[in-house]
Amino acid sequence: xxxxxxxxxxxxxxxxxxxxxxxxxxxxxxxxxxxxxxxxxxxxxxxxxxxxxxxxxxxxxxxxxxxxxxxxxxxxxxxxxxxxxxxxxxxxxxxxxxxxxxxxxxxxxxxxxxxxxxxxxxxxxxxxxxxxxxxxxxxxxxxxxxxxxxxxxxxxxxxxxxxxxxxxxxxxxxxxxxxxxxxxxxxxxxxxxxxxxxxxxxxxxxxxxxxxxxxxxxxxxxxxxxxxxxxxxxxxxxx
Numbered sequence: 001x002x003x004x005x006x007x008x009x010x011x012x013x014x015x016x017x018x019x020x021x022x023x024x025x026x027x028x029x030x031x032x033x034x035x036x037x038x039x040x041x042x043x044x045x046x047x048x049x050x051x052x053x054x055x056x057x058x059x060x061x062x063x064x065x066x067x068x069x070x071x072x073x074x075x076x077x078x079x080x081x082x083x084x085x086x087x088x089x090x091x092x093x094x095x096x097x098x099x100x101x102x103x104x105x106x107x108x109x110x111x112x113x114x115x116x117x118x119x120x121x122x123x124x125x126x127x128x129x130x131x132x133x134x135x136x137x138x139x140x141x142x143x144x145x146x147x148x149x150x151x152x153x154x155x156x157x158x159x160x161x162x163x164x165x166x167x168x169x170x171x172x173x174x175x176x177x178x179x180x181x182x183x184x185x186x187x188x189x190x191x192x193x194x195x196x197x198x199x200x201x202x203x204x205x206x207x208x209x210x211x212x213x214x215x216x217x218x219x220x221x222x223x224x225x226x227x228x229x230x231x232x233x234x235x236x237x238x239x
Contacts, residue, residue: 023070023233028084028194030227032061036090036107036204038219042171043092043105045215051098059108061087067229069119078119080130080182086111088136088176088223089143089204099152106147107205109173110140115180126186134198136176136221142168170210176200176221190231198223 065084
């Protein structure tokens with residue numbers, strides 16, 4: 001499936017390059033908010049406790065990279081490709097109120113995102129709507145952080161660092177493949193403001209064999225992103 005999509009992207013890029021009349025390239029950076037679903041199910045698949053809570057929470061991160069986009073002859077359609085470095089992930093927080101024991105796991109993953117968007121200009125060239133596939137290559141698959149606190153914390157659990165090292169062997173980050181939906185506004189042909197949503201069709205976390213009673217289940221990474229880009233081609237044109 002991935003090969004078919006990548007081949008399609010190459011074909012689209014080749015065909016549009018031939019017919020393209022206008023192009024832009026530049027760099028962009030911004031902030032994002034991400035979350036991984038079903039982390040609580042992986043960690044605690046059955047209610048082993050009486051008075052407790054467990055929940056997934058989001059992470060705030062950042063991203064930066066370069067983009068290249070071009071428009072077709074009718075200027076209503078275009079294509080955009082990107083290479084981005086981004087920090088996505090999610091957290092899970094557990095509290096055993098009966099014993100006053102609490103912990104937090106942070107899945108602080110880092111990705112190189114390859115994005116391809118088909119774009120449509122509904123009103124004018126400055127406003128664009130886009131959608132397309134993305135591949136997120138996880139370059140920090142073991143970047144899981146563990147912290148615990150409370151009077152119920154026992155020495156038998158070991159230190160947080162010891163637990164963290166064991167958890168990194170059990171819960172591994174994976175590459176992401178999914179859909180990106182985008183809206184952008186080009187200001188005076190130089191600055192581009194972007195809002196984007198990522199949804200991974202593949203799981204972001206893989207559960208290895210373990211003694212924690214963790215289970216393997218489908219989980220998705222969702223990301224809301226806001227960025228500001230600078231059009232370098234506009235700079236060269238004016239100088």
